[in-house]
Amino acid sequence: MIPALQLMEIDGHRIAWREAGSGMPLVLVHGIGGHSGSWENQFVSFAPDYRVIAWDAPGYGKSEALADDALTVEGYASSLAGLLRALDAEHSHLIGHSLGAVIISAASQQGATQPRSLTLLQPVTGTGKLPFDERERIRLARIADMKRLGPVRFAVERGVQILSRLTPADRAEQAVAVMKLVPESGYLAAWEMMCRADIFSVLNKKCRTQVICCADDPVSPPATGQEIAAQIPDAQFHSVANIGHYASIEAPELLDDLIRRFIVSE
Numbered sequence: 001m002i003p004a005l006q007l008m009e010i011d012g013h014r015i016a017w018r019e020a021g022s023g024m025p026l027v028l029v030h031g032i033g034g035h036s037g038s039w040e041n042q043f044v045s046f047a048p049d050y051r052v053i054a055w056d057a058p059g060y061g062k063s064e065a066l067a068d069d070a071l072t073v074e075g076y077a078s079s080l081a082g083l084l085r086a087l088d089a090e091h092s093h094l095i096g097h098s099l100g101a102v103i104i105s106a107a108s109q110q111g112a113t114q115p116r117s118l119t120l121l122q123p124v125t126g127t128g129k130l131p132f133d134e135r136e137r138i139r140l141a142r143i144a145d146m147k148r149l150g151p152v153r154f155a156v157e158r159g160v161q162i163l164s165r166l167t168p169a170d171r172a173e174q175a176v177a178v179m180k181l182v183p184e185s186g187y188l189a190a191w192e193m194m195c196r197a198d199i200f201s202v203l204n205k206k207c208r209t210q211v212i213c214c215a216d217d218p219v220s221p222p223a224t225g226q227e228i229a230a231q232i233p234d235a236q237f238h239s240v241a242n243i244g245h246y247a248s249i250e251a252p253e254l255l256d257d258l259i260r261r262f263i264v265s266e
Contacts, residue, residue, distance in 0.1 A: 002040045005062060010082040016062040017055040017083060021047035024116070025089035026263070028054040029080065031098025031124075032190045033158065033246075035060045038097075038178045041252035046260075053092075055083055057103070059186030071189055073126070073197040077106035081113050093263045095119040097248060098220065099194055102126055106202040117263055118209045121255070122220040122245055123228055126197030139195040146184055146191075155179035164216035164244035167251075175246040203231055210236040210262045212255070214243035236262065 003018040018036045020043050028039045036054040046052050058079050059065035066075050080103055084090045094115045096104035101123030107113045127135045146154050159176040167175075209232045213225030222239040229237040238258055240247065247255045 002037050002043060005036070005056070007062060008083070008086055010079075010086050013058075013066075013079065013082075014062070014064040015055060015058075015079065015083045017053055017087075018043070019051070019053050019087075021050050021052050023050050025084075025087075025092035026050040026052050027084065027089060027092045027094050027104075028052065029094065029096040029100035029104050030054070030057065030060075031096075031100050031122075032187060032194060033155070033162075033179045033182055034097060034100075035178065035181060037061075037181070039248060042248060042256060042259075045252065045256040050093075051089070053084075053087060053089055055080065057100075057186070057190065059189045060182065065185065065189055071192045071196070073102055073106045073193060073202060074110070076103045076190075076193060077110060077202075080104070081107050081110075084113055090114050091116060093117045093119070095121060095259060096123070097121045098124050098245065099190060099197075102194070102197050102199045102202065105199060105204055108207055109202050109204040115207055118204060118207050119259055119262065120209065120211045120225075120228060122213055122217055122247060123199060123211065123225065124194065124220055125199045125224060125228070127195050128198035129200070135195055139191070142191055143188060146188060151182060151184045151187065152180050155182070162217070162219055162245035164214070164242055164250060166216065166242045167244060171250050175249040178246075178249065199228065200231060203228070205232050208234075210238065210258075212238045212240065212247065212258060214245070214247055215239060215241045216243055217245045219245045
């Protein structure tokens with residue numbers, strides 16, 4: 001069962017998170033199409049052995065949105081770091097999915113947290129380094145899709161695009177159900193951040209890191225993960241077959257085994 005939401009005001013900004021278990025902190029940071037509840041399988045898997053923490057990013061769930069001028073990877077990373085300081089969880093294993101991988105990279109590179117390890121799960125790169133015209137085309141097209149479809153229909157159509165065709169129907173439905181709960185305003189704010197971000201500029205090259213990608217993932221294909229891992233000394237890289245962009249739901253047993261083996265071998 002997913003733990004109840006908790007709320008805290010940090011530096012005048014309300015943040016929501018879920019927590020279960022005790023011991024070494026294991027911090028789960030969702031992507032643009034997720035929220036704290038998207039990690040239900042990982043709470044079940046890891047809470048017996050770890051203190052598992054999953055936040056709602058600014059603008060998601062009951063977390064307060066950031067101001068427009070803070071819609072940068074640094075703004076989101078600072079918000080995450082503030083929560084971890086408040087929870088005495090700065091020295092943790094950080095796991096970031098998709099856009100969450102950019103956030104944990106920035107938070108750790110800036111020294112705002114001191115993680116024991118980083119797991120970059122299906123990381124996106126951001127479009128910050130693209131030429132302006134190309135970046136704007138991508139940015140405006142996604143905004144138009146969300147406005148035209150609304151968050152529920154957008155989630156359904158996005159699920160068809162990003163999940164593996166081999167994913168069991170019940171797990172595909174679970175992933176889409178998660179995406180349906182993402183608020184339009186929170187999604188579009190995070191999208192603005194993604195369009196300004198460049199993961200290569202915020203990679204922590206000193207922290208023990210693994211990168212996990214999936215062969216059926218069109219958002220973060222294995223070639224992207226390999227390029228990222230190549231920039232981090234001694235990073236481990238894993239490419240998993242027959243899974244799309246939501247490994248935590250599509251194949252939680254396999255993913256959780258990779259995470260567990262990595263964090264226990266430190």
